[in-house]
Amino acid sequence: MPTPDHTNGAPCWIDLMTSDTGKAKAFYGELFGWTFETGDQEKYGGYIMAEKNGKPVAGMMQKDEAMVGMPDMWSTYLRSDDAAATVQAASHHGGQVYLEAMDVPDQGRMAMIADSTGASIGVWQPGEMKGYGLAADPGTPAWHELHTTDYGTAVKFYQDVFGWDTDVMSDTPEFRYTTLGAGDTAQAGILDASGYLPAGVPSNWQVYFAVSDTDAAIEKAMSMGAQVIDGPDDSPFGRLATLADPTGALFKIVAETAQPGADAGPQGT
Structure with missing residues (x-):
């Protein structure tokens, strides 16, 4: 990559x-x-x-x-x-x-x-530090996703504050999703999570890491004290899972099966 x-x-x-x-x-x-x-x-x-x-x-x-x-x-x-x-x-x-x-x-x-x-x-x-130097390779960031309780407000905020050029990936009551950029060039997503985020849980950004084998990564993570919060599940974007590390920090993993820019997708977790 x-x-x-x-x-x-x-x-x-x-x-x-x-x-x-x-x-x-x-x-x-x-x-x-x-x-x-x-x-x-x-x-x-x-x-x-x-x-x-x-x-x-x-x-x-x-x-x-x-x-x-x-x-x-x-x-x-x-x-x-x-x-x-x-x-x-x-x-x-x-x-x-x-x-x-x-x-x-x-x-x-x-x-x-x-x-x-x-x-x-x-x-x-x-300045001298530009950002992460690898992406979408196993063990590196693959996707970034906002799970929000106020979808329309969130989309407008990122358009107004960060200048996002957005693309509506889906706009049905069951699945509302907007991306920064479109298709293979998309760089982040906003998911309408109002239907599943528990009361008291705020809108939040979630990080996906690329892995070569989701199930093997889960087994390895669990052997070191991680917990599986959701998944693994197959999707058009790869095989996905949500984990908590040994001190409780949540992160997602996705098998390296998608095209760059679409390495992960919306998950109602």
């Missing part, structure tokens, strides 16, 4: 906020073949970079005391040419600001917001 082309507004990075970086490194290192490099504590707060085949694919960070009670979770970051302007636009269009745009020395600028339906999403303005 060639180096991803991180266009403005598209997913460009993922990271894990975890209660146990040691467990996370052992788990994902074995499951996906990742290696790790820990950044300087003073400069980068001990941020851990995960690599696959020598290229960055994800980050990890130890949760601090202020995050006690918050679940471990994966986050998706969307690329921005101007993180501060994106934060301002998000606030103007009904979002919330969790973290104002801040410098990451030599690497870029980041921010953390919630969209107008309450889903947390990161913003990344690249």
Whole structure:
């Protein structure tokens, strides 16, 4: 798979906020073949970079005391040419600001917001660090998907704030789905999840990782303390499953059977 082309507004990075970086490194290192490099504590707060085949694919960070009670979770970051302007636009269009745009020395600028339906999403303005260097290969990010309780509001938010050029993949009461881009060039999806998200569960972004064999990956993950939340299920986009890692962070896996840009699809999980 060639180096991803991180266009403005598209997913460009993922990271894990975890209660146990040691467990996370052992788990994902074995499951996906990742290696790790820990950044300087003073400069980068001990941020851990995960690599696959020598290229960055994800980050990890130890949760601090202020995050006690918050679940471990994966986050998706969307690329921005101007993180501060994106934060301002998000606030103007009904979002919330969790973290104002801040410098990451030599690497870029980041921010953390919630969209107008309450889903947390990161913003990344690249400097030296452009984003993940591999995608859709086994052990790398394959797809990014927003499960939202307010579909129409969410679609408009990403159009207005991140400049998404959207395509309606389906618009029936049973299955409403919009993508950033169309067909094989699609880079992310928005799913109407109002019919299945339990009360009290907010809209949320979900990350898919490519694997070569979904069932084998499930077996391996379970042997290391993961739980299967949903699946495996066959779909036109590949064989899919939702897992929780040993500390409870949710993620999805998909067999490498789809075309780039359509590696995963909507899942009512």
